[in-house]
Amino acid sequence: MAMESTLQVRMDSALKAEVEALYKSLxxxxxxxxxxxxxxxxxxxxMPFTPSLKAWDELTQDExxxxxxxxxxxxxxxxxxxxxQLDAKMRERFARE
Numbered sequence: 001m002a003m004e005s006t007l008q009v010r011m012d013s014a015l016k017a018e019v020e021a022l023y024k025s026l027x028x029x030x031x032x033x034x035x036x037x038x039x040x041x042x043x044x045x046x047m048p049f050t051p052s053l054k055a056w057d058e059l060t061q062d063e064x065x066x067x068x069x070x071x072x073x074x075x076x077x078x079x080x081x082x083x084x085q086l087d088a089k090m091r092e093r094f095a096r097e
Contacts, residue, residue: 007034036090 020030040048059067074080081089 009034036086039090039093 016030019033023030023033037048054063056064071080
């Protein structure tokens with residue numbers, strides 16, 4: 001896929017350093033994570049996750065249970081991919097473009 005467009009995002013430098021270190025530890029880059037986010041957004045027809053204003057430790061037990069049930073349903077329905085499966089899909093997608 002030709003990389004012919006540039007996206008500029010302004011953010012706090014501490015946040016940028018932290019997220020870059022995170023993705024480096026995962027064997028990829030923040031820029032690649034943004035590209036994956038964009039591809040998943042297209043695939044999902046929107047945000048590839050449900051935005052929430054609450055941090056995990058602010059959720060009630062019922063809210064946590066509901067999220068876990070949804071996650072288990074997603075896994076059972078095949079809507080969740082392993083990292084290897086996602087990598088293979090991304091390689092296949094980029095090979096076609």
